[in-house]
Amino acid sequence: MSATAAPRSDRLVFAMLQGRVFGVAAFLVLLCLGFGTASRNFLTVSNANTIALNGAILVVVACAEAIVVITRNYDLSVGSVVALSSYVGLDVVRRYPEAGPILILAPVLIGTACGAFNGFLVAVCRLPSVIATLGTMSIFRGLAFLYAGGHQIDPKDLPPWVAATVGGHVLGLSALVLLGFAIAVLAALGLRYLSVGREIYAIGSNPDAAPFYGLRSERISFRAYLICGTLTGLAGFLFGGRVSYVVPYLAQGLELTALAAVVLGGISVLGGSGSVFGAALGALTIATIENGLILLGASEFVRQFIYGAIIVLAVITDAVVQQRVRVLLKARRQRVRAA
């Protein structure tokens, strides 16, 4: 059982699992070349900037969703959490302009509360996550409408620090883009270097084994929802700071786009594997596709069709890769046994 002299298939397995992120990156490059040939306006600095700005928020939401998906759960409520935290959070900001940037915590904590409620339903009440978050998707959206009562928030009424944060620049780079990048990096580091991060992967990988290791699955999946909600609340703030009017029907369908990004980024819907960098790249890829299609003049319906197709294709790819990996691993096990 010498794993030091790894035979070819070992390295292949490793490369296939690790190479998922590179696969998405390669797909993104091809996509850019394709759109670049089709539209003269695509491969420009200003358009790249637009994509990065549009993609940054999706990166944050996709990282949030990814953490939940790794634990074998789903969060279908992220779009509604963005709307609720955005509207209520920015309304608080509008009412207390003198409080200053500390109030960024308002939308973030609203997101945390939503995550806690999702976590309560899934981890404590043990409801299936798809059904529970399908319900909270409507609940949170409904709360946003109830709170708004037909009104909308004009960004002109918000204190100037909001626009300065969301639209600002640090060292010549957009603060929004830097933030999206920072969150992806922090999430990746946290998942790798914090105990809870490894435990998130562990309960997704084999929930039955958890008690043998003293892991409390319900606690860990609750925390995953908490992190997801918090990040989504932050995304709500960013989202609200960028739109022309903050309305309760903001970010409709974002849960689907976020899931598409996660799946495209190579995170297994069966839990336990994938990296948030993949999810972040998946988000950028989707932002790129959206941008390219708009430049090409494709309609909203065509874009919907393409998102759906991406999800299905990504899951098929995933299944093919997983199957291949299983075959290689089985071959390795038999070789070890025969040795």
Added chain:
Amino acid sequence: MSEPAARLDLRHLSKSFGGIRALHDVSLRVAAGSVHALLGENGAGKSTLVKIATGLLQADAGDMLLDGAACRFTSPMQARRAGVVAVYQDPKMFPHLDVAENIFMGQYRTGPGGLIDRAVMYRAATALLRTIESDLDPTALVAGLSVGEVQFVEFARALADRADRVLFLDEPTASLSPAETGRLFRVIRGMRDAGTAVVIISHRLEELRDLVDTVTVLRDGGHVVTAPATALSGAEIVRAMVGRTLSLVAPRPAPTAGAETRLAVRGLTLAGSFDDVGFDIRAGEIVGMFGLVGAGRTEIAQALFGITPPDAGSVAVDGRAVAPRSPRRMLAAGLAYVPEDREKQGLVPSLSLRLNVAATVLDRLARWGVLRRAREVALAVRSIAALAIRTNGTEAVVSSLSGGNRQKVVLAKWLAIDPKVLLLDEPTHGIDVGAKAQVHAIVAGLAARGVAVLLISSDLPEILAMSDRVLVVAGGRIVARFDADEASEVGILTAASGLREAA
């Protein structure tokens, strides 16, 4: 024995599951720095004992002392913290994580800011693996490891937790190569010399000879004998393990000689599971298939039924060749398979008895594609009467029935298709004595009507009482064949455990 307190002292443990006695008044003392073998047939109570000692199950009665202090574990983690660990045949691991992460999961050593120092973790993992003579790469994914390698990861984990006061090993050599087995034994000796009390649960007593200090044999949940390993011969141990009595078996008439061959299997092979399996079953014959856990019996049955199609070999039913490529095809050929795991593979526990029994013959019960409820009910009523199923009626939810009655529902489901060949995988496992006798009577009745029966069982008395011929499987091969009159418990068990001349 009145020396200082033993490392592990189990006193008068008893445990029942729903009226079935799994363990009855069993005591076991294991000294620090010794290796103790726990032997017995399947169902003798070995696993129950280990599960109680490691906190997975709670004893109904009895005490447990660790180094003289009374203790009672309510979870495996609690036992582990006290230094009591079991390494199972199918270790619980996180396949997507790497070796080092699995070793330290649940107790990562963290540095400043609660961060895991991965460099330290990998170094510690390498050091641990080296102490157990494993050159596994700590960054390798566990998904790609062989069962043997995974066991070494478990050992490293036990050492990492300093869970080395008592170590239980459940059939540790069942899936190891000879080289791995040799290494495992060196590791066990090393741990013994360091003062660990090691308990090995096994059937394969011969290969444990040089390792074991003391032997305890269990039978039927009771204690039979404890003696120094040198004091017992292989034959004596086998005799202690067998000798169970099976009451209530209906005597069957011998099958008519010269009946035509129903099922003919030749050269059936599935790489990694079994090799060159061949046998015939005639109409009205019951052929028993005995083997220890992991011998490949279930794999053979599932390949025959087309669930995991074999790589090579031929199957013929009533002389017509049929390739076992899918259960659908085998069903059409007249085979039926009663799986070992009836809850997961044999039944839809949340549906009614009527729907379960009708599941195999829906097309026959339908007219113009629409199911006729009256026919379903009639079938269910017939089944309840024919198999004496104890139920509140045809609409009773299957999960509300007792184990024996659930098994009768599985049988009823297959009898509805009128099979030519019936493959039974552990048909009486975990059901009470009375229901067991009824299942035996049903099976004997089917054979009398000309069905060819393959009876897979780890229950030796059952095999002996029911079978016209016995096949013994070990290591994926048929290693011995007996006719009913020449089959004996000692002979069968000797063949199955690879003992040469114990009898």
